[in-house]
Amino acid sequence: MSLIKSISGLRGTVGGKVGETLTPIDVAKFTAGFGMWIKERHSEPKVVIGRDARPSGSTFRSIVESTLRAQGIDVVDLDLSTTPTVEMAVVNENAQGGIILTASHNPSGWNALKLLNENGEFISAEDGKKVLEWAESADLEFVDPKKFGSYDTNDSYIDWHIDQILALDLVNVEAIKAAGFKVAVDAVNSTGGIAVPKLLKKLNVEVTELYCEPNGVFPHNPEPLPENITHICSEIAGGNYDLGFVVDPDVDRLVMVCEDGVSFGEEYTLVAVADYVLKKKPGNTVSNLSSTRALRDVTEKNGGSYTASAVGEVNVVTEMKAQNAVIGGEGNGGVILPELHYGRDALVGIALFLSHLAEFGKSVSMLRSTYPNYHISKNKIELDPSLDLDKVLEGLKAQYSKNKFTTIDGLKIEFDKEWVHLRRSNTEPIIRIYAESESQSTADHLAQKLMMDIKELITPV
Template sequence: MGNLMVSISGVRGRVGEGLNPFEVVKFVSAFAEFCGRGKIMLGRDTRIHSLLISQLASGTLLAMGCDVIDVGICPTPTLQLAVEHSDASGGIMITASHNPAEWNGLKFISSDGTFLTPEQHKKFVELVENGNFNFAKWNLTGNYIQDRSFLDMHIEKIFKIDFVDFESIKARKFKVVVDCINGAGSEIVPRLLEKFGCEVIRLNCDGNGKFTHEPEPLPENLTELCEVVKQAKADFGIAVDPDADRLVLVTEEGEPFGEEYTIVQAVKIVLEKRSMLSDKNVVVNLSTTKAVDEVAKIYDAKVYRSPVGEINVVKKLLNTLMQKNLTSLLQTSPCPM
């Protein structure tokens, strides 16, 4: 594993070097074992080698006795949502996120749709290092099906968010430029915006996996998007990374809004919509801007911080909710005396 980056977020490396077929089979076999050889959902981004790795992963899972649901090209959050709302034992997303084109990787998703916890990750890596896998007998191999319905399901779920005023947004008839870097968001992001009533100008939305600029959505990589926003007199621009789990906004002046400001704005909107609640809580990681705390003060909300990493934020959120519910239960339960 020397040439691979192995972390709580998954494994990634340069294709043909650190990430080769042997490593794919090893990690996927270990994940099948980790998931009790249950049903696994499989998704991928559009990198030119993602289909190859997906086929390797699928064949390995079937050989381990796992049933496979192939979701196809989709954002990482779509696959997470699909796993959460299914009876699958886990999911594997083929992507290297915002890394350059020669990279690829595997993101491992637990049965609840989140990434593996540190404890789960440790157990999983032990299985990888042990490497002693028993493949299924010829009559016990898994079943393979394709299901491309989850993009639609994801959009439907978004339109069920109760505090979003969809009709007001539609009435604004925003003009939006979208740069999906020909990645996994190329279909779903423009479709979602059109359902919001936006006029969408597509930029790098062919979904062919050919990155027209460096894939990490940093300001220096978004010069084309910024220029098109100004030329088209658009209301704003959107850039996502290859697996569409990271977003950057561009203002009508063609200036990147910045991810730090985006999360502050999101926190402000949610707290504003939830202002009547007596107990308001926000969970972010330790590197998130302290501007979140300033916004939280305005709405009398408490901020909790976790170590960096999506699963750490999720764990902190769940633990916070559990503590709040326990406190509420203790305060409202009758005294046993």
């Protein structure tokens, strides 16, 4: 059981003691801190809220709504929605912020508050620190009941979001409709079960819905990794499908399944979509340090320049703006198309991928074979509170001083086309260790080697 308060938001397991797990009191305090931050910046504040389908969402949504209104803040409630939909709605509503109740890839017993600024983007580290300070302050203020904020509901925004996607020049609606695709969708019984089938049906795609009832009962671990999506892979392998789509509970991560039931690879969602976009609109790309090198290869092949950012969507977005990137995102299946909005968006990822596939004219597995074939070993170590991670990083830097390395987020060490990245997680009490190579065994070996190096550095002589 845990509660993580960070500049990225508030996240934890639901139920337990205040301050140790995510309880209604923690939600109210954190929401009030966000409300104070909003009111410091805006005289007539409005906030858009939405949630995924996990069981605690409805209760926490009520707490968030009531707390904001008691601070004199108007609330527009999208209720069951997606993270990218809420992000876009903030801008369309001319709101001053947004709160999304979702723990993203975490199991159903978790929940979180994701915080947005007036641009519908995740708040910065500096602003996140201010929200935390306000949440713990004795100066939280509420207004007279006559000045409570207004409350409106709006369940039309998913349809509006889809319409904005279909209006993009990059989305080849006619080619998709003409292709007659047959797909399966795994939406892990969350809000992707509402949004993804709607999008596909507007594109005349034949859809088989797996786990698309938004009841919050996740049928498997909701992180869309190969080991968690075996059901849809078996369904596609045994049927007559062109491909499959898998999304996480708040629909900002996208993974494809090839027509033979083999995962396309979460790292290659962004690679394939970027390849399509760059052919139509040449330019630069950005992903985070833990993402595959394949995006760099594809970008340079298309005449653009690739830049790596620190991990975290806000860091990717900041770097995308600095580099004027036409496409970017994260290797966890997160696609960010600035032309639509600066946020990871599985729905636009689906539309762009189907456009790519329709114009490619061959199978998904054949499309996958056109890209460089790298393998990532993803590992994690439970974080010991007594571990001095900075000291460990300094020891590793000294040990690998002859290699090229980056320290903008933990430590990334490069070995020609191979790399290892060590960093503290923003969302869980763990240390992540990722390694990439052209073979899975070498990537696994590199990750294990680094973990052994860490063990030696922290073990007393």
